[in-house]
Amino acid sequence: MSDIDRDIMRVLPDAATQGTYLSTPDIYKRLSGTVQNMPSTKTIHRHLVKLEQEGLVEMDQRGTASIWRRKAGASGLAAKAGSMINFDEALALQTLRRFSSRQIPELVAESLTPLFEIAETRLMRTNSETERKYSRWASKVAVESGGFALHYPVIKPDKFAEVSRALFEERKLEIVYRPRHKADNDQAKVVLPFGLVEVGGLVYLVAGTEGKANPTMYRLDRLWDAKAMLESFVYPESFKLETYVRQQRNFDFMVENEVLLKLKFFGGAGDHLLEAPMSKDQKSDRKDDALHVQGTVMLSQRLRWWLRSFGPNVEVLGPASLRAELVAEAAALAKIYSK
Template sequence: MQALPDAARGEDPIKTTDVHRRLSGFLVDLPVVKTVQRRLERLEGDGLVESKKKGSALYWRKLPGASGLAARAAGVMSHDEALALQTLRRFSSRQIPSLVAETLSPLFDVAGKRLAAVNTEGERRYRKWIDKVEVESGNFSLQYPVVEAEIFEVVSRALFYEQQLEVVYQPRTNVDNNKAKVVYPLGLVEVSGLVYLVASMPRYPNPALYRLDRMSHAAMLPNPFAYPRGFRLSAYVREQRQFDFMVEGDIFVKLRFRNGAGNHLLEAPLSSDQEVTQADSGLDVCGTVLLSQRLRWWLRAFGPNVEVLAPASLRDELAREAQALAAMYRKNAG
């Protein structure tokens, strides 16, 4: 169904051979054209696709609906189900859920029409509820680059089938690159609005990170690869801390927060061994954390409302930064 044009979008039907050609981008084990023809005829019999004959060739497109699921759901979808789908659509703010949810777009449309059809007071409450809930990020909002849906689809498919992936990657240091490379996709990770592909390469032992928005081309190759048995994406992300940026190892920190800046740590500890002491001068917090650029960014965000008491090396580093910052502002103010 994904290979067929959509009548709901006004797309023109295509020949059986063109459907077969499109399927080569979706399937590893591609059936022959005659098999595709027979399956299309069965789908037409089920009322899910339509055909038009031009000369000796049949042209096909799917009827409005997501593989027929939306068409079937329209008559049986409850208000609870419609509300759940509309909530999913409304609050899929992160890129990976949003890109995956595009597959459900026709179902979302059905849900919207279901909620719009108000016949009773109870149904009116369902329609209004979606406007009574909001989600707001606690972080400063940045406009992150958007991943192209086609790139995400190809990368996801290669990851699912464990097939080699050809990409043209344009890092910040080489934005005009047009040379393709072959990688072995191992996982997808979203970090702070950016989507990364974790992938290995032939003859390189360690995986590397590739931002999907920096890919100008992606194609799934017919060649499979052996997914490494010892690799676990969760371990790569959480244990090796590959997304903490320039990891330097564990340290035991002692921090003094002022003006209530660290009160949230009473409910959301910074480490499993956190200890907290309330003092007249503020809130003293200590614990074992990973020294990284992310930790430094977090500390800098508190400005003068946090003081690093230990370790001495981190305290001295931030003190030098504070002196340089103060000197810069004094110079510009003069």
Template structure:
């Protein structure tokens, strides 16, 4: 016999459903069922449907029963469950946030915001009247410094499990393959999530080790969130991990590098220096650059990218590393 939900559970479910019913468009029971599931609220579809009928009786919620599946939305004259309608500026901000932060938000938080994102998109639909906020989205863009690549495929269940474990400080059991296509399984302590270009990386500690490694999310085949929590190591900081060049395949070791670069290729280094202590000697047709940087494979790749426009590199070992 199924357990009868308590009054507190029923109220909590109703509250979560009210937050997800939009005003500008309709949502179905199945869509609400999926949104609730993504934030850890497990109810069968019949329970969702019964609660929707109850909410229609007590709130200004309209059911469109002209065709199945039925659609639900707030009455147009009602402001909805939120106390205020999104302003054009808030709609613009949310649209930008969805475009550029969706990979860095926990899956449960992203799901909770889905109705707000939908509302923001609706508010920015072109109309006969002027909409400077909508037009602004066409005027700004983040562009790539390198050859653009399509983002690798990450299964939603993998991202959901990784972000859930990271959000709640829980161990994570993974099946994955490395860059050599070798299959591996491991239990890890998730410590951070970083986006580098088109890729997402999980920074973690493998069970039995005290150092950190980065795993590409698109190489993870299966991910299981443990019921066991862990205490985050106080000495770990994601910002320092990045500053140490770990995402550039370095080991956090500084080096003093010197090289010559043609003026055409090196002028940008006068505007965007390699480091705070960068020094530049100007010659007739080139610059002599000296700077303290993190020694990494990314540095080697960057230098090689200039081809014959860069020469006399010191120390020479930088171009002969084996990582």
């Protein structure tokens, strides 16, 4: 398959997930913004005809015009897997599909829909008790979030596709971003995509801007428009996404500085920290009915949210400034609830 064939297959709607078709001029228009040295519309049409003959594309007529879509399972993987997939592989695929609860895996997994459907069909065709155990396995496993469940904004798959394409191919990305304080913004800007990060159900694009030293975070559900450009950029060797996220703690919301956090837990509230420490230098000690824990952490809004979640079952002993802040909050809460 040639590069232009792959590009055509990429922009075509998939019969497995969509009922729509695209005309040849529509396909040409979608490709023209992302494909260098674009061939003519007639050449695109010839490639579509060839792809149809190979069983990868479906064609229909709309009046005198031909319209096209990608045949279900034409990704190649699904076509080969249909007669070869075994029960172990089918179970693994169905488990992946069921428990991909985060947005990035869900969006990426859309391309695997034909494989998921093949796996589901395979698990339904059981010929022995062992095979029936496979088919019942998915109903015996559950995953539940430890936090309060919120309904997060949905990311548009076509916008995610443009962002991820620009990120993969290291191309500039033109976006129209609508933050909460400017929900009607229609001005486009060009950014340099560095990475994608999912935090607490929300997905962010970390992107640079020419002329600015530090990258900016953009929530993907607030992208009104996104288009991968033809122009490429040099991905900065000095930028490491893992460092940006884990060491610089850029997703901890209003990061301040490192502090030695000293806590006193009651009623077993902090016992989970004995197995999942809050820091690498954590120390703990039981005194009477309380658990004393201390460790070096980054002071941030996320830390405050975590501490508040324990209510009266934790006392902040240090640092003094954080203790004073929470004392003032407790006094304000007492005033509210005493009415």
